[in-house]
């Protein structure tokens with residue numbers, strides 16, 4: 489994930505929580521992709537702070553540095569080095585066809601080359617590690633397709649260089665909607681603060697955001713995402729926080745009002761986040777442990793990345809300094 493904003497409950501449900509499961513079955517690498525964040529203007533001090541915060545949240549959510557590699561992208565220079573070589577194998581048309589580039593460049597004045605070549609850096613992130621699987625959401629599918637094309641193209645010229653990665657589509661998880669506009673996905677960059685529940689929101693803020701969450705003019709606690717998206721989203725959140733099935737929740741709150749349900753939901757979310765927040769604050773209070781984990785992660789990732797980079801440099805005809 490990019491360290492551009494604070495992580496929120498949707499990131500936890502849609503990504504982090506699943507990653508924690510994946511590390512039990514797979515050899516996983518988790519990066520905080522700070523170089524990608526530079527494609528839009530950033531406040532330098534904030535970017536540095538968020539990078540540590542996202543790392544601390546990965547760990548607090550249960551990413552285990554004994555089982556997985558967790559690292560900051562810019563700590564492994566091979567990412568930018570491979571990007572250059574891959575750029576020389578990417579057609580301009582391929583990058584300009586990317587939906588995300590088209591959308592972002594239509595919205596923003598600063599259309600820099602980094603925004604254009606972003607998918608090539610993403611391809612390097614993946615191919616450096618000979619990844620078999622990449623967990624991606626729908627918005628990243630096209631970028632992964634480009635990664636696959638680049639790997640295949642490169643392998644065509646230089647056989648057996650890259651593993652061609654497959655998308656890993658996680659079991660359909662809950663999609664969390666905005667607390668203020670339940671027709672829209674919750675987003676960590678929503679300008680309206682109270683629409684988003686951040687993982688680090690203190691209990692009082694959680695209570696206030698849930699209290700003010702948009703519902704509807706009906707009175708029953710019923711699950712119907714089409715007709716009653718607001719209350720249904722809150723029921724989903726209650727399910728996320730307690731693990732109880734939706735039907736059980738609906739039965740539990742039969743005959744009760746929104747106020748009571750919202751109070752119970754806020755407390756359940758506070759309870760769910762309590763251990764995560766505690767660990768997060770420990771890691772952020774004394775950063776030596778966090779920085780050590782990231783240093784070790786970068787070393788481990790760097791070794792693997794360097795092997796691939798050497799192979800690529802050699803194949804394309806660059807003179808290796810030690811040969």
Ligand code: AMP
Nearest residue numbers: 498499502503625662663664673674676
């Ligand atoms: P983003 O915040 O868009 O960078 O997304 C990071 C990860 O969080 C992606 O894997 C998304 O699938 C997941 N994610 C983002 N927003 C939501 C949401 N509202 N509900 C569920 N998952 C989400």
